[in-house]
Amino acid sequence: MTFQITVQPSGHQFSCEPDETVLAAAMRAGVGLPYGCKNGACSSCKGKVLSGSVTHKAHQERALTKDEEAAGYSLFCCATAQGDLVIEAREVAGSDDYPIRKMPSRVATLEKLAPDVIVMTLQLPANETLKFRAGQYIEFMLRDGKRRSYSLASPPDQDQPLSLHIRHMPGGLFTEQVFSTLKERDILRFEGPMGTFFVREDSDKPMVLLASGTGFAPIKAIIEHLRAQDSQRAMTLYWGGRRPQDLYMDALCRQWEAILPNFSYVPVISAAQPEDHWSGRTGFVHAAVMADLPDLSGHQVYACGAPIVVDSAKRDFVAQCRLPEDEFYADAFTTEADINQP
Template sequence: MDVGLLLVSAAVLGGLAGILALVLIVADKYIADYGICKVDINRDPAVSFECRGGGNLLMALAERKIFIPSACGGQGTCGYCKVEVRAGAGSVLPTERMHLTRTDIRRNVRLSCQIKIKNDLALRIPAELLAVQEFACEVEKLEALSHDTKLVRLKLLDPAAIAFKPGQYCQLNVPRGYLLRLVPPIFEPIFRAYSIASMPKDEGIVELIIRLVPNGICTTWVHTLLAEGDRVTITGPYGEFYLREDSERPIICVGGGSGVAPVRSIVEHLFDKGTQRRVDCFIGQRALRDLYWHRENVARAAHHKNFRYIPSLSGLEPGDAWEGETDFIHLVVDRSIDDASDKECYLCGPPIMIDAVIAVLKDKGLPEERVYFDKF
C-alpha cells in the first residue's frame, strides 16, 4: 500500500474521531437532559439539595456553600476533593484512579471534580468540611519576600474572624473578571490552595505566602494585578496537616520552597505560646535570593535554647555570600538528627523532598504515625 495514502487515511480517521468526540461532548452538555437530581448529604435534609443534572459535583456543592478542598481548582490533578459517594456515581473513572487508594475505592471514595451529576447521589461529607466558611477579605498588605515570592496579608471582613490550626490552608478564589479577560477566557471558577502563614491568635488576619509559578493563573494575577485595598474571597480552613498541641514530644519541622508557610505558622505559634518543646527547624531553598523568614529564625535561635535553626541552600548562584549548609535538605537532616524515635515531624514542600526526609527519619526510628506532611 502507498505510504502517503496510508498516512492520509490515518489523518482523516483521526480527524473524524476528534470531530465525533467533540460532537458527543457538546451533545452531552447541551442536549442531554438529566432532569432534576437529588444530592443527599449525610441523610440530612438541612444540607441536602436538588439541582438540574449535567453539572460538576464539586461546583454544585460550592454553589451551595459546601466547600470541598481542591488545590488544583477542580482540574483533576491534585486528588484533594475526595468525598464518599454511597450511591449514584457509577464506576470509578480512569482520571480518578491515580489519586485513589484501594481503601478509598472500597469505601466508595471519589473525586468530586470528576463526578458529573446524572442522577440522584448519596454522599457522606465530614462535619469539619461542612463547617468550612467563605470569607470576604481586603488586601491589607503586599510584601516581596524574595524575587518571586510575596506575602499577602488579608483582613477578614465577613465573617470577621477565622478559627484554624497552625499548618492548615485556605483556598483563594481568582476574580471572575480576570478570568474572562484571559485569552482564551475561562468561564469556570478557579481557586488555588495556600497554607496559612499567620498565627491563629490573629483571628482577623490571614497571611499567605505565594510564589510566582510561570503561566500560573492565580499566581500571575497575585503578582501582577493584585493591589492593596482590593477585595478578594477565600474559603477555609482545610487540612489534616496541623500542629498536634496535645503532645510534649520534641518537634522536627522541615520546609522547602513555598512549603515554608505552614512551618512559619507552626513555629511562631509555638514560641508565641512559650513552648518548652525542643524544635529543630530545617529550611531548604535553592539560592540566597530565595531565602526568606531567615533573620527571624536566627534571632529566635539566639534567644531560645530549645530552638535550632538550620537552613540550606542547594543551588548557590555566583556572588552568593553564604557560609551555611549547601546540601539537599534531607541530607542535612540526616547529619543533624541522630535519633528520631521520641520525636514528631512536620514536613511541607515538594513531594520528592518530603519522601526523602521521611525515609531518613524512619531509618532513625521515627514512627510513621508521627509523621505529618503536606506535599505541594
Template sequence: MAEIILSSGTRFEVQPGASILDAAAKANVFMPYSCKSGRCSTCKCKVLEGETTALQAEIGLSAEERAQGWILSCVRSASADVVLESEDLGGIELPVVKTLPCRISSLEKLAPDVLRVILRMPPTAEFNFLPGQYIDVIGPEGLRRSYSLASADAGSKTLELHIRAVEGGSMSAYWFGQAKVNDLIRLNGPLGTFFLRQTAGLDLVFLATGTGIAPVKAILETIPGLASEQRPKSVTVLWGGRVPTDLYIDIEAMSGDHRYVPVLSRADHGWTGKRGYVQDVLLGLQPDLTNASVYACGSDAMIRSAQDRVASAGLPANRFYSDAFVCSAPNSAN
C-alpha cells in the same frame, strides 16, 4: 448508599457519586486532606475490605500504591461497604469553612519571586483557623488558588500569605503585575489538616521547601504559648531552597527554642551551610525519630521522599503529617 468503616471504628455513609472525604465531612468525621483534587497524597488511605470507584484520576498515587490497595479519599467513592485504614482526626474539631470578602492591606517583595500579601477582613468577620491551614483566594474573573496561612491567628483581622511566582500562572500574573492595595477579593477557608497534633514530650521536626515555610512559621509562632504540660521535648526546622534568596525570612530569629538548619541545593562555593535536600540532611544528622513527629510542607516530591525515608529511619506509624504544594490546578497551592 454504602457504609465506610475506618480502622478507628468510626462509621459514616456515602452517597453514590460523592467522594469519601466529602461524605466524612458531612458526617462530622474529619480525615486528612490537602489539595482535594487527587494530585497530592495527603488523603491516602488503604482499602482493607470492599470496593471503591474513582471519580477522577488519582495522580498522587503511584502504580505500585494502587496495586497495594491505596486510594485517595478526595476522588474516590464507594460502590459497596468499605473498610479503610485511615487516620481519623478524632476529637479535633475543625473550624467552620466560610467564604468572606477581604481587601489587600499590603504587598511586599520578600524575594525576587516571593510576595508577602496581607489581607484585611471586615471588622465584623468571624474567621477562625488552626495554624498551618490554608485558604483559597478567589481573585479576578473567578480565578481560584490555594495559599497557606503564614499567620498564627486571626485576632487582628489580618491574614499573611507568602506567594511564589509561577511562570505562566494566571493568578501569579495578577499578584505580581496587577494587584494593588485595597483591591477587593474573596477567600474561602480555612482548609486542610496540616496543623499540630499531640506535642507533649515529643521531638517535633519540620521540613519545608520554598513557600512551604509559611504554615511552619504559623505553627512555630504558637509553640511558645503552649501550656507547660503540652510542650514538645525539642523542635527542629529544616528549610530548603536552591539559592540563598530562597530563604527569604529569618526563621532563626523567631521567638521560641528551636533548632534551625537552612539547606540549599544549588549553593555556590560561598555557602557554608548544609547542601542538598532537607530530607537527606535530616537523616544525615542521625536523629532518633522513635519519639518524633514530622511535619513536611512544600513540593510533593520532597514529601514523598521524606515520608519513605523517615519511616525507614524509625519514625512511628501515623506520625508524619504533610501538606503538598501542587500547581496548575484550580485547587492547587502556588
C-alpha cells in the same frame, strides 16, 4: 440512591451520594479523614477499601500507584463509591472543630521579600474572624469556578491580618495577577480553613519542622502559635532552598533561634552559586535531617513544600531513621502543573 460509608477502626458512619467523592462526603458529615490537596496529587487522603468498590477520577500515579490500587488502597479525594463501603483510615481529631466558611477579604499589604515571593496580608470585614489551626490553608475562589490554595502563615492566636506567602509561577492564573495587577484594597473571596496539616498539641515529642521554599508559611504559623502558647517543646527547623535568597525570612528564623531556648534553625542550600558566598549546609534538606538525627523514633515531623521533598522525606525517615509513619505530618504544595501531570 445514597451509600453508607463505615470508617474503621473508629466505626464512624456517613452517607455518600453517587456523584460525591468519599472525602467530600466525610467533610460534609464532620468525619475527620486526613486530606491535603483534594485533587489526587499529594496522597494525604490515602486509605484502604476493606469492603465494596470505588471508581477513581484522574489522579497522579505517584500518589496512588497501580499496585497500591490493586491492593485495595484508594485516594478518597477522587474516589466515588459504587455502593456501600467499609474503609480503613486514620481519622484526625479536631479537624472539624472550626467550620469551613466562605468569606470576603481586602488586600491589606503586598510585600516582595524575594524576586519570586510576595507576602500578602488580608483584612477581614469588621467584627469577622477566621478560626483555624496553625498549619491549615484557605482556597481563593477565582473566576470560572477555579480555586487556588495557600497556607496561612500567620498564627491563629493573634488579632492581625491573615498572612500568605505566594511564589510566582510563570503563567499561573492567580500568581500572575498577584505579581502584576493586584493592589492594596482589592477584594478577594476565599473559603477555609482547610486541611489536616496542623500541629498536634497533645504530644510533647521533639519536633522536626521541614520546609522547602514557601512551604515555610505554615511552618511559621506553627512556630509562632507554639511560641504564643509558651510551649516548651523542642523544635528544629530545617529550611531548604536552591539559593540563599529562597530563604526569604532567614533573619526572622535566626532571631527565633537567638531568643527561644527550645528552637534551633538549620538553613540548607542545594544550588549555591559562587556569588552567593554561602558557607552553610548544602545538599537536600531532608538529607541534612538524616545526618543530624539518624534516629527519629522519638520525634514528630512536620514537612511542607514541593511534593518531591515531602515524598523523599517520608520514605527515607520511615525506612532509614525509624520514624513511626503515623508521626509524619505533611502538606505537599502541589501546583496546577503538578495536578495536570499524568
